[in-house]
Amino acid sequence: MKYELATLDLQQIWDVPKALPRLEAYTAASSGVLLGCWETDIGEIGGRLLVLRSFEHDDDLLAERRRVLTSPDPFGIGEHLRGFAVSSYEAFPFLPPVESGEFGxxxxxxxxxxxxxxxxxxxxxxxxxxxxxxxxxxxxxxxxxxxxxxxxxxxxxxxxxxxxxxxxxxxxxxxxxxxxxxxxxxxxxxxxxxxxxxxxxxx
Missing domain, CATH: 3.30.70.100 (Alpha-Beta Plaits)
Structure with missing residues (x-):
């Protein structure tokens, strides 16, 4: 299991409510599994979203990365984006897979x-x-x-x-x-x- 953490910086903080429905639709149609989407509140703020997805197969992760990098409309919110960064991760080997749910x-x-x-x-x-x-x-x-x-x-x-x-x-x-x-x-x-x-x- 591989994980992808995307940092999405929007043009303005008031772009967040406009971007979220389109981001939701984009992640639902991708090969990865959406685990979480957050808006930053303490740290670097002003329209920053964090998106965590999992990919069962390496090929799926690479295909999705290529899709984002070559798209004129990355994450389905291109018109609202000022910039983005995407990183690939692997969980510590002794930990279970991430589970969705209400935790905090x-x-x-x-x-x-x-x-x-x-x-x-x-x-x-x-x-x-x-x-x-x-x-x-x-x-x-x-x-x-x-x-x-x-x-x-x-x-x-x-x-x-x-x-x-x-x-x-x-x-x-x-x-x-x-x-x-x-x-x-x-x-x-x-x-x-x-x-x-x-x-x-x-x-």
Whole structure:
């Protein structure tokens, strides 16, 4: 299973309600499975959408990537787009596939650019730490990039921002988080808070 995370920057923030119905129709007709669509709220904002899709076969992922790159109307919202970036990922091997459903009103997307050779020890630390951490609240996915800068992206749902803060504090207090070997291998880290759009399967 491969995952694609697309970052779509719209011309203006008020383009979002115009673009969403067309984006929904586009993703429904593609070979990938739409898992989630979010509008950013904290981080880089002003009309940014995040779209997560899964692809069972590599050929399907590549075909969809070619379709987006060569289309005059990428994602069905070309007239509203200022720019976009698309990345391919594979989930950490010990994690189950992403499941749709209702998990929270806010989602956090954390991306860590890794130091050289940092991926393997990072995944080893996560493998040991995730079971206890996900007893506190579920993990949507943790995945490593197959292109671009070596990095991982992990997505967490929360009931609200207060819930996020409480869970993070408790996991630190108990020594559950962060995973051993994780922080030592981070070269650069970013965090984005995003809100599910009305048609997002993950919400």
């Amino acid at each position: 009103s806010v989602y956090e997307f954390r991306t860590y650019e890794l130091k050289i050779g940092g991926l393997t020890p990072t995944m080893e630390g996560w493998r040991d730490a995730v079971p206890a951490r996900t007893e506190m609240y579920p993990l949507t996915v943790a995945m490593y990039a197959l292109d671009g800068v070596p990095r991982i992206t992990h997505i967490w749902p929360f009931r609200d921002l207060n819930d996020r803060l409480a869970i993070r504090r408790e996991s630190y207090r108990k020594g559950i988080w962060p995973p051993k070997g994780g922080p030592e291998n981070i070269a650069r880290a970013t965090s984005t808070i995003a809100i599910p759009t009305p048609f997002s399967p993950l919400h």
